[in-house]
Every structure is written in structure tokens, then in C-alpha cells.
Amino acid sequence: MVTTYTTETAKTYQQTAEISIPEMDTVLAVARRMFGDLEEKLVLDFGCGTGRSSRLLHQWRAYRVLGVERNKQMLAIAESLPSPGIEYYHTSDARLGEYSEHCTAAFTCCVLMEVPTREGLVEIHNTIARLLLPGSTYVAVTSNAVALPYESDYISVHQAPGFTGRGGDPILAQIKGEHEFEFIDHYWTKQDYQDILESAGFSVEKMTAPVNSSGMEVPYLAIKAVRL
Numbered sequence: 001m002v003t004t005y006t007t008e009t010a011k012t013y014q015q016t017a018e019i020s021i022p023e024m025d026t027v028l029a030v031a032r033r034m035f036g037d038l039e040e041k042l043v044l045d046f047g048c049g050t051g052r053s054s055r056l057l058h059q060w061r062a063y064r065v066l067g068v069e070r071n072k073q074m075l076a077i078a079e080s081l082p083s084p085g086i087e088y089y090h091t092s093d094a095r096l097g098e099y100s101e102h103c104t105a106a107f108t109c110c111v112l113m114e115v116p117t118r119e120g121l122v123e124i125h126n127t128i129a130r131l132l133l134p135g136s137t138y139v140a141v142t143s144n145a146v147a148l149p150y151e152s153d154y155i156s157v158h159q160a161p162g163f164t165g166r167g168g169d170p171i172l173a174q175i176k177g178e179h180e181f182e183f184i185d186h187y188w189t190k191q192d193y194q195d196i197l198e199s200a201g202f203s204v205e206k207m208t209a210p211v212n213s214s215g216m217e218v219p220y221l222a223i224k225a226v227r228l
């Protein structure tokens with residue numbers, strides 16, 4: 001089970017990230033609509049990992065993408081792949097300071113559910129808020145607490161041992177198939193996300209959890225917020 005990204009697990013993550021998962025595809029389609037037109041936008045992709053979300057933003061016609069990541073193994077894979085219109089930075093890179101209030105949209109894709117503490121979530125959003133021009137759109141694709149437990153042919157998401165229903169509690173997520181991938185995520189409710197975003201200077205406009213072909217909410221949520 002993956003708890004941190006090593007060279008080996010980063011490679012497996014990248015293989016899994018390339019596979020089409022219906023639940024993820026539907027929430028990404030919602031995220032894409034939430035952004036609207038990206039053609040003139042400098043888009044911050046915070047927690048870009050191996051670059052899946054940055055490449056997606058490029059496909060969605062973002063003018064330029066800044067992929068920011070703290071894990072060097074993940075970043076190395078992102079940098080090794082074709083990345084037209086994308087620049088990658090480690091979170092500690094001093095050059096990021098030059099982008100203060102320069103980004104005109106921001107994205108976190110499958111990042112927030114990896115964060116175990118409220119303080120960690122606030123810190124991420126304070127950083128995003130600092131880099132975003134006021135009035136800009138921020139979209140997050142993250143976990144949907146009310147869909148738990150969830151089981152499909154593609155993914156399984158369950159409460160992990162020690163789960164009590166409090167913010168930050170462990171959740172066990174599994175991507176099924178050829179490149180099976182199991183990892184611990186963290187439980188956050190819509191109210192938690194709303195409180196954290198507001199405390200970092202965002203106004204939440206929408207939270208949407210799409211439904212699957214059986215009419216059940218998928219375990220992913222798309223959030224649209226505006227930097228005040």
C-alpha cells in the first residue's frame with residue numbers, strides 16, 4: 001500500500017493516472033466546465049504530481065500551466081514527459097515568488113484528500129491564494145465523503161481502520177485493474193472544505209458530485225471557488 005511516493009510508487013502512480021476511470025472522467029468533465037474559457041489563462045496546477053493534471057489543463061487549452069509539486073520523484077516523472085506549455089517547479093523554488101498574484105486560474109486535482117490535517121489544507125490554500133490574482137477561479141477535484149463506502153469495477157473507497165468520522169480520518173482507496181494501486185487518503189466533508197477555503201480568502205460558488213450509471217454519487221467532488 002502506498003503511503004508516500006518513492007521512485008517506484010511514483011512510476012506506478014503515473015501508469016494508473018493514464019488509465020481512464022469512469023468516476024474520475026465524469027468529475028473531470030465537471031471541473032472542465034467550472035473553469036470556462038482557459039485560453040488566456042496562466043493556470044497554477046498545485047500538487048501536479050507526475051503532470052497528469054497539468055497535461056490535462058494544456059489539453060483544455062490553458063495558455064500556460066505552472067505545475068507545482070513537493071515530491072521530487074513525482075516531479076522528475078512530470079519533467080521527463082512531453083510538456084508543451086507547461087513549466088514545473090518544486091514547492092521550495094524561489095522563482096515561484098515572481099508569480100505572486102500572476103496566476104489567473106488554479107487547479108488541485110486529487111491533492112486535498114492526501115492531506116491529513118486542517119492546518120495542511122489551510123497552508124496549501126494560503127499558497128494558492130498568494131499566487132492567484134484576485135477574482136480568479138480555483139477548481140478542486142477531491143474526495144466526496146458522502147459516497148463512502150464505494151465499490152465499482154474500477155475503484156473501491158472505504159473507511160480504513162481507525163476511522164471515526166472526524167476530519168482527517170483515514171480512508172482506504174484502491175484503483176483496480178492491471179496497475180492496481182492502493183493508498184491511504186483522508187476524510188474531509190463539504191463543510192470542512194468550505195470552512196478551509198473561506199479562511200484562506202476564497203468564496204465557494206459550487207460543489208458538485210456527479211452520479212455514476214446506477215445513479216449513485218461518485219467518490220469525487222468538484223469544487224468551484226473564487227479568490228476574493
Ligand SMILES: C[S@@+](CC[C@H](N)C(=O)[O-])C[C@H]1O[C@@H](n2cnc3c(N)ncnc32)[C@H](O)[C@@H]1O
Binds near residue numbers: 017
Ligand atoms: C494523487 S497525486 C495527484 C497528482 C496530479 N494532480 C494528478 O491529477 O494526477 C497528489 C499530489 O499532491 C502532492 N501534494 C500533496 N500535498 C502537497 C503539498 N502540500 N504541496 C505540494 N504538493 C503536494 C503529492 O506529492 C502528490 O504528488
